[in-house]
Amino acid sequence: MKLSNILIKLLPVIFIITIIGSGIAVSQVKKAGDEALGTKKYDDFEKPEVCGASCHVDFYQQWKQAMMSQAYTHHWDEIEYFKLAVPHAEKDPKVAGVKAGCNGCHSPIAFMAGDVPPPKPEANSRANESVSCDVCHTITGFAGDTPFNFNFISEPGRVKYGPREAASSPAHETKYSEFHKSADFCGVCHNEKDPYGIWVKSTHLEWKEGPYSKEGVPCQKCHMTFAKSHNASMGPELPDVAQHLFHGAHDPGKVRGVVELRIHPDNRDVDPGESVKFTVALFNQKTGHKFPTGSAEERMLWLHVEATDAKGTVYHLPVDKKGFPGEEYTIAANTLAYQDMGIALNQPDFKGVQRDGVPEGDRIFRLPYLDPQGRMTIQQWNTASQSTDYRIGPRETKMETFTWTVPTAAAPGPMKVKAVLNYQKLPTPIVEFLGVPKDEAEIIEVNFHETNININQ
Numbered sequence: 001m002k003l004s005n006i007l008i009k010l011l012p013v014i015f016i017i018t019i020i021g022s023g024i025a026v027s028q029v030k031k032a033g034d035e036a037l038g039t040k041k042y043d044d045f046e047k048p049e050v051c052g053a054s055c056h057v058d059f060y061q062q063w064k065q066a067m068m069s070q071a072y073t074h075h076w077d078e079i080e081y082f083k084l085a086v087p088h089a090e091k092d093p094k095v096a097g098v099k100a101g102c103n104g105c106h107s108p109i110a111f112m113a114g115d116v117p118p119p120k121p122e123a124n125s126r127a128n129e130s131v132s133c134d135v136c137h138t139i140t141g142f143a144g145d146t147p148f149n150f151n152f153i154s155e156p157g158r159v160k161y162g163p164r165e166a167a168s169s170p171a172h173e174t175k176y177s178e179f180h181k182s183a184d185f186c187g188v189c190h191n192e193k194d195p196y197g198i199w200v201k202s203t204h205l206e207w208k209e210g211p212y213s214k215e216g217v218p219c220q221k222c223h224m225t226f227a228k229s230h231n232a233s234m235g236p237e238l239p240d241v242a243q244h245l246f247h248g249a250h251d252p253g254k255v256r257g258v259v260e261l262r263i264h265p266d267n268r269d270v271d272p273g274e275s276v277k278f279t280v281a282l283f284n285q286k287t288g289h290k291f292p293t294g295s296a297e298e299r300m301l302w303l304h305v306e307a308t309d310a311k312g313t314v315y316h317l318p319v320d321k322k323g324f325p326g327e328e329y330t331i332a333a334n335t336l337a338y339q340d341m342g343i344a345l346n347q348p349d350f351k352g353v354q355r356d357g358v359p360e361g362d363r364i365f366r367l368p369y370l371d372p373q374g375r376m377t378i379q380q381w382n383t384a385s386q387s388t389d390y391r392i393g394p395r396e397t398k399m400e401t402f403t404w405t406v407p408t409a410a411a412p413g414p415m416k417v418k419a420v421l422n423y424q425k426l427p428t429p430i431v432e433f434l435g436v437p438k439d440e441a442e443i444i445e446v447n448f449h450e451t452n453i454n455i456n457q
């Protein structure tokens with residue numbers, strides 16, 4: 001028999017062996033999402049200080065200032081995880097998985113090392129590294145068709161994966177990764193499905209159905225902006241180096257100006273006691289996803305309209321109702337919510353705290369998250385349904401009207417009417433109740449616009 005014939009006869013056998021072999025390799029290396037729990041060691045990953053010591057000084061300092069390096073240690077993350085999520089997970093089998101799962105995104109190396117729950121931030125353990133350089137630069141892809149719930153494939157080692165072909169480094173090997181230039185890469189942590197099967201974070205999915213994905217503008221273009229600079233201290237100058245800014249809701253400069261406002265009346269000469277309708281147009285010119293996005297369960301975005309008459313008296317105008325289902329959640333009210341925090345806090349009869357903490361009658365652009373009893377919740381892991389999504393989509397314009405009867409006592413002369421759009425990361429009543437440092441409740445003025453009417457004698 002000729003050698004080639006032997007080989008041909010052996011081909012199916014070689015084929016089968018290869019398949020079995022790669023099957024084993026896949027199941028060993030490519031555990032992703034929940035299955036990656038405890039599959040690695042802390043020591044498999046390089047410390048960020050090693051990357052930043054002399055080679056990637058700028059990226060290290062940028063990352064250090066970004067939320068990425070604080071995803072485990074930031075005050076509110078620590079409070080929500082240790083005070084609410086962990087105790088809740090220990091009591092309710094339905095959400096037991098989040099005790100480990102929160103850190104699949106917030107401290108991936110702790111999760112992969114099977115450290116559940118990791119030591120508190122004050123212990124200064126390696127869990128504090130949060131989303132580190134080596135987490136991202138040893139990701140080689142994701143499992144399944146949709147990136148979500150930390151389903152990235154992690155292959156730590158000497159090879160670092162990055163966006164540049166023909167990159168070389170004295171410290172490690174490099175491999176080109178198309179994946180790092182894609183929005184899917186970000187989606188592995190910026191889409192989240194909770195134990196009830198609800199999308200409780202969908203920044204990547206919102207982007208995907210919006211205009212920017214169609215125009216080929218991935219997340220990196222707005223959150224890792226490209227500059228003429230160096231990607232390593234000793235490297236040459238390059239025209240388009242991805243800056244590790246990751247600036248988002250925690251950067252007031254990123255939030256200001258996201259939406260443009262214009263307000264106009266339907267009549268400029270008004271008698272006291274007469275009614276006038278103001279229309280506000282709100283155009284989302286800046287985000288690549290909805291606004292607010294991400295932790296939408298706790299973000300506040302609200303429109304406040306005030307009139308000031310010639311004598312300086314100020315009147316607050318409540319928004320006109322539109323009549324859509326669930327609208328009650330989008331108009332600020334004096335009502336209690338977030339009762340499900342009582343589970344973790346051992347207060348079964350907990351009455352809740354003020355839902356909004358902003359002036360009654362203001363329009364709130366939000367996606368209400370509802371617990372299994374149908375009450376509003378900020379505990380995304382305890383979300384069994386959501387109400388109407390009333391956030392502002394990328395490049396969407398929303399129109400709001402304010403029909404108002406000018407008080408008979410209003411001073412004659414010019415009257416200023418101002419519309420202000422405000423933003424807050426966490427409602428003030430929750431910040432106060434849980435003792436979260438005040439900066440989490442900082443109010444950022446996104447934008448404003450003013451118009452004038454005349455009050456007749």
Ligand code: HEC
Nearest residue numbers: 067071077105106131186189219220223246247248249250
């Ligand atoms: C391994 C998981 C992971 C990956 C991959 C990831 N992120 Fe994040 N990202 C996080 C976590 C966790 C936080 C939250 C930090 C915190 O606790 O507030 C975060 C925070 C951010 C923030 C700051 C948000 C704020 O409130 O200020 C931005 C912006 C951001 N990521 C953008 C991106 C982009 C763009 C990509 C893709 C290039 C990406 N992320 C990839 C996990 C990840």
Ligand code: HEC
Nearest residue numbers: 051056059060063131132133136163180181220231241242
């Ligand atoms: C959240 C994930 C994430 C983290 C954390 C992260 N990077 Fe990156 N990095 C990326 C992505 C994504 C790109 C490619 C962006 C692109 O080109 O679209 C990148 C690009 C780079 C590049 C190549 C830049 C260029 O344009 O040539 C280097 C070098 C780099 N990162 C080093 C680091 C170092 C060092 C750290 C830690 C201080 C770090 N990265 C942290 C995701 C991350």
Ligand code: HEC
Nearest residue numbers: 183186190204207218219222248249254286287288293294
């Ligand atoms: C066209 C520019 C643009 C694109 C594209 C874009 N973003 Fe943003 N993003 C913004 C702006 C502006 C903000 C600040 C306003 C806000 O918080 O939504 C923001 C905010 C965020 C935040 C903070 C949300 C919060 O409340 O904590 C995260 C996280 C984020 N983006 C991630 C992403 C991811 C992931 C992608 C890709 C799937 C992406 N962005 C695409 C402009 C963009």
Ligand code: HEC
Nearest residue numbers: 076077080081085098102105149150189191192294295381
């Ligand atoms: C699929 C990834 C993922 C999982 C799982 C996840 N998070 Fe996050 N988390 C993020 C990202 C990304 C952000 C930041 C950007 C945003 O708001 O979308 C974030 C933000 C936060 C914030 C900060 C909000 C702020 O105002 O600064 C807290 C607190 C938080 N997460 C707690 C938790 C807890 C507790 C769990 C588990 C019950 C959890 N996360 C599970 C990805 C995740």
